[in-house]
Amino acid sequence: MKEYTPSYIKLFQTGELDNRIKILKERLKGCIVCPHHCKVDRPNNERGFCRAGANMVIDGYGPHYGEETVLVGKGGSGTIFFSYCTLRCAFCQNCEISHHGEGYEVTPSELAKIMLSMQSKRCHNINFVSPSHFVPQIVEAVSLAIKDGLTLPLVYNTGGYDETDTLKLLEGIIDIYMPDIKFGDNIKAKKYTMSAKYFDIVRLAVKEMHRQVGDLKTNEQGIACKGLLVRHLVMPENVADTDKILEFIRNEISKDTSINIMSQYYPAHKSYTFPELSRRINRNEYNAAVKYAQKMGLTNVMST
Numbered sequence: 001m002k003e004y005t006p007s008y009i010k011l012f013q014t015g016e017l018d019n020r021i022k023i024l025k026e027r028l029k030g031c032i033v034c035p036h037h038c039k040v041d042r043p044n045n046e047r048g049f050c051r052a053g054a055n056m057v058i059d060g061y062g063p064h065y066g067e068e069t070v071l072v073g074k075g076g077s078g079t080i081f082f083s084y085c086t087l088r089c090a091f092c093q094n095c096e097i098s099h100h101g102e103g104y105e106v107t108p109s110e111l112a113k114i115m116l117s118m119q120s121k122r123c124h125n126i127n128f129v130s131p132s133h134f135v136p137q138i139v140e141a142v143s144l145a146i147k148d149g150l151t152l153p154l155v156y157n158t159g160g161y162d163e164t165d166t167l168k169l170l171e172g173i174i175d176i177y178m179p180d181i182k183f184g185d186n187i188k189a190k191k192y193t194m195s196a197k198y199f200d201i202v203r204l205a206v207k208e209m210h211r212q213v214g215d216l217k218t219n220e221q222g223i224a225c226k227g228l229l230v231r232h233l234v235m236p237e238n239v240a241d242t243d244k245i246l247e248f249i250r251n252e253i254s255k256d257t258s259i260n261i262m263s264q265y266y267p268a269h270k271s272y273t274f275p276e277l278s279r280r281i282n283r284n285e286y287n288a289a290v291k292y293a294q295k296m297g298l299t300n301v302m303s304t
Contacts, residue, residue, distance in 0.1 A: 001266055003219070004153065004175075004194070004219055004226065005151070005227075006151065006153055006154065006175055006223035007172040007173070007175070008142060008146065008154070008172060008173045008231065009146065009151070010172070011172050011173065011275070012146045012147075013144060014295050016122055017139070017142075017143050017146075017173070018143065018173075019171075020139060020169050020173070021136065021139050023094050023142050023169055024135060024136035024139055024169055025043075025136045025140075027166065028042040028043055028054075028136050029041060029042070029043060031046075031048060031133055032165075032166075033132070033133060033136065033163060034049075034050065034086040034132050034133055034161065034162065034163050035086070035161055035162070035163050035195075035197075035201045036048060036049040036050070036167070036195070037088065037163075038050075038199065039082070039199045040247055042054055045055075046140050046274065049082050049086070049088075049209060050064055050085060050133040051101055052083075052084040052101075052133045052134065054282060055081065055105040055107070055137070056082065056104070056105065056106050056108075056111060056134045056137045056138070056141075057083035057084060057101055057103045057104065057106070058080055058081060058082055058083060058095075058103050058104065058106055058109075058111075058114075059081045059082075059083050059097045059102055059103035059104075059146070060080075060081050060103070061078070061079060061080040061081065061114050062076075062078035062118070063075065063076030063077070063078060063118065063121055063123050064127065065077075065246045067079070067127065068224075068229065068260055068298075068302060068304070070218060070222065070223060070224040070229070070258075071124065071125060071127065071155065071176075071220065071223070071224055071229075072124070072249065073119070073222070073223045074122075075122040075123050075124050075126045076121075076123050076124070076150065077123060077124060077125055077127045077155070078118030078119070078121070078123030078124075078125060078126045078127055078152065078167055079116070079127040079129055080111070080114060080115075080127065080128055080129065080131070080173065081097060081103075081129045081221070082128065082130045082131055082133075082134055083097050083098070083102060083103035083105075083130075084098065084127060084130070085098035085130050085132075085133070085159065086125045086132045086133055086161045086162075086195070087091045087161050087190060087193045087194070087195050088161045088193060088194040088195070088259070089159075089180075089182070089193050089222045089269070090193070090266055090269060090270040090271060090273065090304055091192065091235075091265070091267065091269060091270070091271045091277055092269045092275065093143060093266070093268045093269070094113070095268070095269040098130065099269075100111075100196065100266050105114050105296075106267070108137055108140040108141040108144055109141070111137075111138070111141035111145075112141045112142070112144035112145035112150075113145075113150065114149055115141070115142070115145045115152075115238055116145055116148055116149065116150060116225045118152075119149075119150060119151070119221045121278055123152065124152070124153075125151050125152050125153045125154065125155050125175075125176065125223075125224070126150075126153070126154050126155065126258075127157055128154065128155060128156055128157055129157045130157070130158065130159065131156060131157070131158065132158050132159070132162050132163075132166075135166055135169075135170065139169075139170070139173060142154065142173065144301075147276065153175035153176055153224070153225050153226065153234050154173065154174050154175050154176070155171070155174075155175070155176040155177075155178055156176070156177050156178065156209075157178045157180075157181060158177075158178070158180065159163050159179070159180050159184060160179040160180055160198075160201075160202040160205060160206065161195055161198060161201055161202065161205075162179070162201070162202075162205040163205075164204045164205055165206050165272070166203075167179060167205060167208045167209065167212075170212075171212045172212075174212070175212070175225060175226045176199060176213065176216070176224055176226060176227060176228075177206075177209035177210075177212070177213055177215065177227075177228050177231060178228075178231060179202065179209065179228075179230060179231070180230075180231040180232065180233065181202055181206065181230055181231070181232050181234065181245050181248075182198070182202075182232075182240060182246065183198055183239075183240050183241060183245075184199055184240065184241030184242070184243070184244030184245040185199055185241045185244065186198055186199050186200060188239060188240075188241065192239075192274070192277070199244075203248060203252065206228070206249075206253060207253065209228055210253050210257075213226050213227050213228055214226070214227055214259065215229070215254055215256045215257060215300075216228060216229050216257075216258040216300070218249040220300045224246060227258070227262065228253070228257060228258065229258045229259075230249060230253075230257055230258065230259040230260070231259070231260045231262060231263065232245055232246075232259065232260070232261055232267050232289075233262045233263065233283050234261060234262065234263060234285060234286050234289045235265050235266060235278065235281065236265070236277060236279055236280070236281050236285065237276050237285075238285070238288075239276055239277065241293065242289045243292055246259075246292055246293050246298065247295050247296065248287075249296075249298065250296040250297060254297055255296075255297050255298055256299050256300055257298065257300065258300040258302065258304040259293065259298060259300065259302065260303075260304055261286075261289050261290055261293060261301060261302070261304075262304050263281060263286045263303070263304065264304070265280060265281050265282065266280050267279065267280070290303055
């Protein structure tokens with residue numbers, strides 16, 4: 001793909017981006033931004049499942065080199081870590097941030113400056129980590145950053161528990177969707193994340209993501225600029241139902257979906273209250289996941 005121009009530039013120029021911001025802000029009143037539909041008054045700092053209020057909270061930002069190679073390149077991925085989360089995973093490896101909200105508040109104007117600072121450092125993209133509960137505020141910040149010259153692709157790096165109607169309002173704004181599909185079974189997901197109908201919701205969300213951006217595409221330097229990149233963390237004893245997730249991707253998304261099958265699971269947070277989560281995975285468990293992806297005919301499998 002030749003030089004890539006994000007679609008959000010046109011949305012900004014036509015005024016459609018401002019329209020999306022207005023609609024998204026309305027979703028914060030009686031909050032229905034994420035699938036929990038807590039209907040709390042977020043602008044007045046009422047708090048629901050995610051525990052976030054009116055203002056964005058971040059724990060840090062900067063060029064990140066630990067992401068997938070297609071995002072990192074030479075300049076790194078311009079990563080912004082949002083605090084709080086739409087999930088409460090028992091095995092969360094960042095619970096201080098995701099569960100307890102460690103971090104500091106930022107305004108849309110401040111977030112815009114952060115994005116531009118990372119563009120000036122020659123990061124290849126802006127990578128929003130756990131953005132689902134702050135979508136309205138993030139889009140407002142994007143609009144402000146565009147006014148001052150933002151041109152980088154935007155990455156939506158999520159746990160997959162996203163409201164489809166909210167995602168529809170991100171069409172043409174987000175360039176790269178990167179959902180982490182955690183579980184292929186609703187009952188297990190509820191047990192370990194406290195979130196209902198996880199797999200049903202993530203299936204709808206990922207379908208919408210793929211409809212918007214298609215399979216992952218790279219520029220002439222091999223850096224991702226648009227498309228879907230799925231992550232999946234292999235868990236002990238196939239607790240995550242990896243096979244069901246891979247079957248969903250192959251049968252309902254695309255055999256050419258870029259998917260990173262990850263081996264980094266380790267017991268964290270409340271994992272030890274569940275015997276099945278209290279150990280690392282072994283090599284056989286990981287190899288079985290990769291082999292099943294190959295058996296399913298998935299053509300763009302990454303292994304980390």
